[in-house]
Amino acid sequence: MTETTPNAPGPSTLFDKLWNAHVVVPETDTAPAVLYIDLHLIHEVTSPQAFTELRTRGLAPRAPARTKGTLDHSTPTLPVGADGERPFATPAARAQVQTLIDNCAATGIELFGFESAQRGIVHVFAPEMGFTQPGMTIVCGDSHTSTHGAFGALAFGIGTSEVGHVLATQCLLQRRPNTMSVTVEGDLGPGVGAKDVILHVIGVIGVNGGTGHVIEYRGSTIRAMDMEQRMTLCNMSIEAGARAGMVAPDDTTFAWLADTPRAPKGEAFEAAKARWRALATDPGARFDVDVSIDARDIRPTVTWGTHPGTAIAIDRPVPDPRDDAERKGQRYMGVRAGDTLAGLSVDVVFVGSCTNGRLGDLREAARVLAGRRVADGVRMLVVPGSGEVKRAAEAEGIDAVVRAAGAEWREPGCSMCIAMNGDLVAPGQLAVSTSNRNFEGRQGPGARTVLASPATAAWAAVRGTLGDPREAFAAPQTSQREVA
């Protein structure tokens, strides 16, 4: 899987090596390449029509073992009720979940359903299981598939027709994208994390700055990040319009994989490691676009508008709108040019999603919440990204900290990130969310969203207004109301 084509000239990038190793039929002027897909992930929302298409044509999945399914988007994050029923938001949501269960059963695809302790958001559970490995091509009917690039995989979102293509042929028709390097050098300041880095990057290159490109994140800041942070980073590549984001695999990557149930073991693991190491971009390899960022310029970052490109440091004023869309965005959000966002009144705080629903994220939020209370009138939801995250967090007592602070502790799922399962923000309410999209109505019709790191979100919950999370670590916790 990791061999490069023998005729690849000169030094290659990580992307070049991955692309070349997966070309089944090379592209020509008149036809795209046929690209082999190693791992296909499916969930309930974008797969039903693909299975229908296969059935209509009398086709079966070509390699069912290469597809893994989970339930996350329409899935309730409240447990089974007293009546023994799962509290689905709508009959349609229940039917959609049942459709995936039936489709997987009928085709022999492994599904991590309600009975699985590992069920979770597709981009959280697959890396935990060790399904996500360096050198792979990985696709899913979900744009945040870019998350898996953190392991040195070429991972991208596809539409439902393409889900059908992969099920039936294990291949996709693809034109080779361009490459972009985003190099971040230096140490991050205290209270500044991966979410701040990626929001800053999107603020710099723009919400469409990555269109047509695959980004490789490089530099000392990235190398110093753990796998969870790298996933947060790669996750939001799509918010800059990029096809995919990736980080070259290294010892940090291998240490994560060694602990996972489905990664190769023993000698096979050692052999894989040697192949994976060779994937890194060669010295002197060229990217189509190079972007350089100084880590010292990155502060706790939030968004003021209705797309992720409206990112600013929390202590900076909201800029003058550049066009009608930005004027509309400021009106929608109820912010004014020249004001800082610190002090903005908050109704809802959401910690979770495939961006920031991992153990490290929940720890960060819990550090802020410990010994404090969520402000009166603020509703806070903490939703672990997977069963595994939930179990590990509970073993550390994070659930107790969350509950003691007056926040809700839920079952794993996408929850308020996409508001399909009944977890939603009311019209006009302002939510500070660790998810990835602040589009109009993303968290419910009329909902307003500020994107932020787990620390910033948790601090907003405690203050009842947006504030600089660095204060949370400076302020004595006894100044807050006692924990009940």
Place this chain on the structure above:
Amino acid sequence: MSSETRIVSRSVVLAQTNIDTDQIIPARFLSTTERSGLGAHAFSDWRTGADGTPDPAFPFNREDNAGRTILLAGRNFGCGSSREHAPWALRDLGLRAVVSSEIADIFRNNALKNGLVPVVLPEATVQTLMARPDDVLEIDIATRELRTPDHQVHRFPLDAFAQTCLLEGVDELGYLLSREPQIALYEERFHAR
């Protein structure tokens, strides 16, 4: 997919930049296992006023826009999620082409699979077209040209394969299935170890 060489229509204008797929079809309408019927929910949150009744001024509510099959949209149309429900919804509304100075990658891919033609033209050209939505435009897939009533001809990029698919109704899945021998060979070479 029906094959057609030309799309001839007046236009519907949504000038806003960065129109994301959550606007095109909000997530609460994705709990469906069908492809059809999504047009009724397209731009759902923009079509109604604060009181929940339809806003008569919204372009897709305007009587005089009925039957128009070309959408002129602001830069970076279709950004956000990979939901193919977005082009399904637009096709269900009767649209055949989207013209913008930039169209997001996944949306463009999904659009092409559903006979919705992505037409990318320079921003200044799109602005000019937006100023005259009642002009009958002609989008010619065979020549990759958009023609205006005053005989302006704007060439737009269209991948040769996508063009063939649109013109001849090539079935992409069928095309991939026909590559079975190469796929089997690849699997043998790379995955036998």
